[in-house]
Amino acid sequence: MSDTPSETITGSTDPMSKTREARMGEVDSRFNSRLREAFGSSPFILTKFDQFMNWVRGSSMFMLQFGIACCSLEMMHTYAVKHDLDRFGSGVPRASPRQADTIIIPGTIVSKFAPRMKRVYDQMAEPKFVVNMGSCAISGGPFQEGYNVIKGAEEVIPVDIHVPGCPPRPEALVYGVVKLQERIAQGESSPVTVKPYELEQFGDLERDELVDKLASQIDTDDLVMRYNWADSP
Amino acid sequence: MSLERPKRQQYVTEEGVDYDAIERLLGEHVLGRETHLNAEGFVIRPDEVQDVLFALRDEAGFDHLSVVTAQEYADRYESIYHLKKYDDPTQEVSVVVPTSKDDPVSQTAEPVYRTADWHEREAYDLVGIEYEGHPDPRRILLPETWQGHPLALDYDQDRPQIVTLAEHQNPIAEDHYDSDTETMFLNIGPHHPATHGVLHLKTVLDGEQVVDVDPDIGYLHRCEEQMAQNGTYRHQIMPYPDRWDYAPGGLMNEWGYARAAEDLADIDVPEYAQVIRTMGAELCRICSHMLALGTFCLDIYGDFTAIFMYAMRDREKVQNLLEDLTGSRMMFNYLRLGGVAWDLPEPREEFFEKTRDFLDDLPEATQEYHDLITSNEIFQIRTVDTGVLDPETAKQYGATGPVARASGIDYDLRRDDPYGYYPELDWDVVTEDGRDNYARLLVRMREVEQSARIIEQCIDLLEDWPEEDREIQSNVPRTLRPDPDTEIYRAVEAAKGELGIYIRADGTDKPARFKIRSPCFSNLHTLPEMSEGEYVADLVASLGSLDIILGEVDR
């Protein structure tokens, strides 16, 4: 029954509305809610702007739809029925990095992909947050010894939360994301990590044998990532 | 045709391939003969590859190049072409092409089998053999600027590498237009919702039409072959197959490794364990096909809609069963050489009941999918007669699995190269003649029904199995050291097609060469055939219908 006032559904907010109306003039009863009621007769709250923003940020996050390897399957299950990450206000996957504020790194990062991942991360709007999902994103996981494998996402971008597992169960990922939300709401930030692998212009690299050898193949203003495997953990 | 038959028959006897007749056919090309455990290998000169392969294909009927294995020995390089027949995959022959250390050049096989194109690029990339006359001699998995060949013997893993980030410009930037032909260059991926992971398609468009598409893979090349070569046979390799096709094709992949290693080391598997393996593998197949179905519809309808959620719901059910059985939702590590890790979960009745409940609900779920998907007009418009792949082309590209069966190729290793408990059970191989995206989906949906039949029979068998005969593992030595210089190539039917493993033993407890024949790799290679000249939207549908898992494509 569309013409039934909302209070018959949500319960009466009458006493409050009465007082408020007396103070502020008439308000359409559809805008009433339990939350409104909780604010009492004076619908104002006093808080620090930053705190309020942090609370808003943590309560509504958009995830980047970003699948890499096996962990992304469990990530899909986390979004989907049964686990339904969106219950916590954090599970709407966006296809474009411009619309997302959290990126989950679900898988193994290899040499060819790291520059792209950095690029995708750079394209996200500030403030942005990173959740590492699984051992691969943390350290290279089972493939750490591989000739082509980056030893963890932290070698390329800063990371806020690590969720261990191979793959972590959806419950674990939910826990990790909720933990991140909590931290954001409280305004806590992660220590900035040292990032050994940067995107830089080829011409800016220090010259050595390898650079000289590739000079004919790569333009000086091309972006490159240089891996010094011997220094990796 | 009628003339050809008897001719091909010359090369076959009651026991299989008549290798002496093949040797006579190849005549002077043969420098020597090697015996691999799966087939005889004929050693030939590197500049006569095409003559030999043409003879084997056209005269003797070996129309399926499974895989090309490249490896380096202390004194030479070697490429092995593993040939089979689509009609009877138990008929195999290997062609071994050694090349010298200082001049590792061998003739390309691409004119004979199109699929050799990618396989030889990979061989060049990882091992360093060059193929003369190859139409496209680039690296395939590693970046163009990579130094050295990682599976070569003298590769130094610690040397620095530089990787470029090219073509990151806005796709409609001016220099992406070619003003003469009015085509436009478009990057799809490597981060794109429709590429099912990290695949990069370099596409050239003329308006809405695809002029050229070049799949650029290797964004998930995580050195699976190196990892397997670093592990010991008995326990250290088994966790990795779970991570090739993580849809999860876990148990099917593990079986691929187990089958090769068991035949290599001559290990028996108790019958009871075979039944459990068969049941587990089919559960994985259902799970995997459900993912294919869900994501395919995600590609076609474009959002996380009901079908995707339904498919995920059914996957959850299967994953629960698999978790009860193996202890893990995805990464099972459940098979052991010589059997399985442990028996069914106690109480057994509960497991049987849960599984039966799932199977009982399945017909209804399938009907729901048919209502939502296959009988939906929009879906039909998008998929019928798009992405057509005719059978001859599919064979040229080495396509297998649902992709081949949807083009009418009746090829299923569970029946044609029997293993496990499949021959004792009652089930059918599903084929469709549609050759299009729609047919590929139908094949998967019908295969789910067949898998359910298999599981049902396995459950019945397991329930009645006498308690004293429940042997889950045979006796296997603590350390396995297969005889030096034994080589084997064995394949199983995974969810995506023929998953083959080549192992060469060198007398130690680790393989000297471990090569994975990934079905997705070959299937993805057909994408340009299916989509060039079609609309770009159909390209996305075709890609979805191939059901690739990048972990398996790139390994």
Ligand code: SF4
């Ligand atoms: S952590 Fe394990 S499951 Fe996750 S991507 Fe790595 S190998 Fe796959």
